[in-house]
Amino acid sequence: MDTESTYSGYSYYSGRSRGSHRHGERSRDRHKTRSKDSRSEKSVTINTPPAEPLLGDSAVRGEQVQDDNWGETTTAVTGTSEHSLSQEDIVRITKDLEDSVGLDCRRYFTLALAVILGLLVFLTPLAFLVLPHLLWPEKLQSCGTACEGLFISVAFKLLILLLAVWALFFRPPRAGLPRVFVFRALLAVLVLLFVVSYWLFYGVRILDSQDENYQGIVQYAVSLVDALLFIHYLAIVLLELRQLQPCFSVCVTRSTDGEIRHYNLGQLSIQRAALAILEHYYCDFPVSNPALLSASKSRAAKHLAGLKVYNVDGPGNNAAAGLVHSQSRAMIAAAARRRDTSHNELYYEEAEHERRVRKRKARLVVAVEEAFTHIKRMQEEEQKKAPGDVMDPREAAQAIFPSMARALQKYLRTTKQQHCHSMESIQQHLAFCITNNMTPKAFLESYLTPGPTLQYSRDHWRARQWTLISEASVTSGLKDGSIFLLKCVDFSLVVTTKKIPYIQMSEEYIDPKSHKFVLRLQSETSV
Amino acid sequence: MSFVPGQPLTAVVQRIQIQKLRQGENLILGFSIGGGIDQDPGQNPFSDDKTDKGIYVTRITPGGPADAAGLRMGDKLMQVNGWDMTMVTHDQARKRLTKKNEDVVRLLVTRKSLEEAVKQSMGSFPRQ
Numbered sequence: 001m002d003t004e005s006t007y008s009g010y011s012y013y014s015g016r017s018r019g020s021h022r023h024g025e026r027s028r029d030r031h032k033t034r035s036k037d038s039r040s041e042k043s044v045t046i047n048t049p050p051a052e053p054l055l056g057d058s059a060v061r062g063e064q065v066q067d068d069n070w071g072e073t074t075t076a077v078t079g080t081s082e083h084s085l086s087q088e089d090i091v092r093i094t095k096d097l098e099d100s101v102g103l104d105c106r107r108y109f110t111l112a113l114a115v116i117l118g119l120l121v122f123l124t125p126l127a128f129l130v131l132p133h134l135l136w137p138e139k140l141q142s143c144g145t146a147c148e149g150l151f152i153s154v155a156f157k158l159l160i161l162l163l164a165v166w167a168l169f170f171r172p173p174r175a176g177l178p179r180v181f182v183f184r185a186l187l188a189v190l191v192l193l194f195v196v197s198y199w200l201f202y203g204v205r206i207l208d209s210q211d212e213n214y215q216g217i218v219q220y221a222v223s224l225v226d227a228l229l230f231i232h233y234l235a236i237v238l239l240e241l242r243q244l245q246p247c248f249s250v251c252v253t254r255s256t257d258g259e260i261r262h263y264n265l266g267q268l269s270i271q272r273a274a275l276a277i278l279e280h281y282y283c284d285f286p287v288s289n290p291a292l293l294s295a296s297k298s299r300a301a302k303h304l305a306g307l308k309v310y311n312v313d314g315p316g317n318n319a320a321a322g323l324v325h326s327q328s329r330a331m332i333a334a335a336a337r338r339r340d341t342s343h344n345e346l347y348y349e350e351a352e353h354e355r356r357v358r359k360r361k362a363r364l365v366v367a368v369e370e371a372f373t374h375i376k377r378m379q380e381e382e383q384k385k386a387p388g389d390v391m392d393p394r395e396a397a398q399a400i401f402p403s404m405a406r407a408l409q410k411y412l413r414t415t416k417q418q419h420c421h422s423m424e425s426i427q428q429h430l431a432f433c434i435t436n437n438m439t440p441k442a443f444l445e446s447y448l449t450p451g452p453t454l455q456y457s458r459d460h461w462r463a464r465q466w467t468l469i470s471e472a473s474v475t476s477g478l479k480d481g482s483i484f485l486l487k488c489v490d491f492s493l494v495v496t497t498k499k500i501p502y503i504q505m506s507e508e509y510i511d512p513k514s515h516k517f518v519l520r521l522q523s524e525t526s527v
Numbered sequence: 528m529s530f531v532p533g534q535p536l537t538a539v540v541q542r543i544q545i546q547k548l549r550q551g552e553n554l555i556l557g558f559s560i561g562g563g564i565d566q567d568p569g570q571n572p573f574s575d576d577k578t579d580k581g582i583y584v585t586r587i588t589p590g591g592p593a594d595a596a597g598l599r600m601g602d603k604l605m606q607v608n609g610w611d612m613t614m615v616t617h618d619q620a621r622k623r624l625t626k627k628n629e630d631v632v633r634l635l636v637t638r639k640s641l642e643e644a645v646k647q648s649m650g651s652f653p654r655q
Contacts, residue, residue, distance in 0.1 A: 520566075520567035520569075520570075521565075521566050521567060522561060522562075522566050522567050522570040522571065523561065523566065523617055524559050524560070524561045524585050524586070525559060525560055525561075525617065525621045526555075526558070526559040526586070527555070527556045527558065527559070527560060527621060527624040527625050
């Protein structure tokens, strides 16, 4: 191994770093040190620092910061920097607390309501059957086999209803939506009205008059259970089946880097459509990387900074709006006259960046392939024979990691992905690849292209709390041309809908015998 | 040279007489024909009207009997020895031209330049 050097824990700086907000989740107790004797004159010390993003908010700084991290030299970890919180972080923590408390309250309230309604629904038929026996047992006509048959049918229908309700409604909630789920509320009201009307009828006609025809009462209970099963069918159709057929094509654009995806949705309310889109977002959209936007921001800053506008007439002459207006007009005119060569710079910069990325990638691929050749899987028979220098996957990963660490870190820095992958996660991934017999190319794929947001750890999502911004009411249905926004802290998703057109198809019959062909020649004969 | 099916065709023709040349046991005329009612008229490079299924001269052997007699490439054969050539199949045309007991063929051919020459000489009364 020729690429051994000294590593140690990396430094991180305080201030506006999002990493410091999640200090509760870091495992501070995993400082493992392991020294390894090697055959070269340098000694290798590998410290595994806690899992942490390596850089803070580099988008704040305009240029590439040369920071020390796990591929390079050592630095000290100061105690104060880890625990400092900025004002922004404090505000965010309190907001999270408030929101979570509010949501929990609402969720428990709806859960309690649902449980009460469910109990009412299930116990009503049983009550209908049992109450006559309790209240006027002597007057009751005993009914024979017909009643017993009806008892069995009530029992099984109730069992089926119980299973169906469990399958449809007792699922862990996927999300907390801003407004009430209209269809569920309507169904709950319908069921309540239904049961209440049945009770009313029962109370007036049967309890008051103490009806002796028990078979009629049993049939009444059976009809209630039948009707409940039909209401459950209605619930399936309204809640599950209606939105399956695709009706709209929605176009989702991320506001920061313009990633566009298209999805097909059925007839949903705007909040349910937003939920479906967000679930697709986590699976499809590549993780948002603010470091990639710093270039365009710096260009924009350069445009603005190039000109300074002075008001020569002195203050108080124009109104504030007029002043701003004249200033912006002056700037636009000056910018038009100035010879702008920023497009040239952009072209050469991008070409240079492309070359650099390719060069680093080539070095990385070679380093990883070489590192993988140092590891060989031991067969079962060999394991029993030679228990010498045997390592489990994690140790093997740590053994070959130093030889590729530098190349990998340089590549990640060039493609501005270094904050998405911590050293711990890379070693874990390496151990995983070694365990599953993956090739070096398979190991590298997750670093060469940014994957969907879900594949990264929760710290890097940058998209946790979503706000739905819509001009139409969020419980109204999707319409052709409806536009709404899904905002999170860093960026927003702009959603536009288009209706799938009505298709008019006609039929044409072709007789199979009508397929006839002629030969078209053009021969030339010499005479 | 356009024609309307079912209507009599009028064209300005040139009379060409070709003496067949004996080569071994074959009598050759020295040109190649293309076209015919069983062929694809759209592939004919010499016809103006791409639905014309007549017999056209596609190649002339330089120095051969046809060349000497004045036949040109692109000519449409209207008659061969009195037999009509405007509505024949390719094989029928070949047979009419290669009869072993005839050593002279008299052709009536038409071409665009003939038509135009007549028009010019007739002035404002072009032959239809």
